[in-house]
Amino acid sequence: IRNDFLALLPYYIYVSDGVSLIGDFFEEMQNIAKTFNDLTSEVKQVFVHELFVYVIAYLVKKKDYKSVGYLLGKTYFDNRNNEAVNYSFFYSASNHTNLDNSICKRDDKNYFSGTAAHWIETLAETVCSKNDLVLADLLCYNYSLLGANYRYYWKWFPILYAYGGNYNYTAAIQPIAIHMQSR
Numbered sequence: 001i002r003n004d005f006l007a008l009l010p011y012y013i014y015v016s017d018g019v020s021l022i023g024d025f026f027e028e029m030q031n032i033a034k035t036f037n038d039l040t041s042e043v044k045q046v047f048v049h050e051l052f053v054y055v056i057a058y059l060v061k062k063k064d065y066k067s068v069g070y071l072l073g074k075t076y077f078d079n080r081n082n083e084a085v086n087y088s089f090f091y092s093a094s095n096h097t098n099l100d101n102s103i104c105k106r107d108d109k110n111y112f113s114g115t116a117a118h119w120i121e122t123l124a125e126t127v128c129s130k131n132d133l134v135l136a137d138l139l140c141y142n143y144s145l146l147g148a149n150y151r152y153y154w155k156w157f158p159i160l161y162a163y164g165g166n167y168n169y170t171a172a173i174q175p176i177a178i179h180m181q182s183r
Helices: 002-014 018-033 039-061 065-073 097-107 114-121 130-146 169-182
Strands: 076-078 083-085
Touching (some): 002 018, 002 039, 018 039, 018 076, 039 097, 039 114, 039 130, 065 169, 097 114, 130 169
Antiparallel strands (some): 076 083
16 A cells, blocks of 8 residues: 555646645544554554655655645644644654564564664665655654744654664755755
C-alpha cells in the first residue's frame, strides 16, 4: 500500500490543489486509524506517520518548499478529541512500542527505535534516499521548535535521527528553512 501511494505522489502537481488533497487525505486516514483502540489502530497510526515523513521527504527532494510549508503549517481536525491540531497529529511514537519490540526481538538487537530501523530497512529507494527520509523527520522536528504555526505542548521527536549516519543534516536544513520562510 505504501509503495502504491508513493507511486501516485508525483502526480499531485497535475491535480488542482493537489497538496491540499494530500493534507486532507492524511487527516482522514489518521481519524480513521484513531477510531479504535486496538492493535490494528496502532499499525495504522504508525503507517500514517511513515507516509507523512515520506511525503515531506519527497516534497523537499523536489524543492517544493511551499507545499512542505503548507503541510507543516496546516490546521488538521482530530475527530476523536474534537479539536484543531497541527501535523503532530500524525506522530505515532506512543504506538510504536509493539513494532519496536517486534523488530528488536526479530533481530535480537536493542535498537534505539525498532520502528525507525524497520523504516530504513524497507526504504522505498525509488522515492527518496535514507538521507532524504531522515532529513524530512529532522525538518518536522525543527519546524515544531521554530515554526510560527506550531502551537502544541510537545515537540515532534525525530525517531530516524539515529539512523542517518554521517550526513551533515544541519547544513542541509538551513537552506531549506530559508526557502520555506521566504515562501
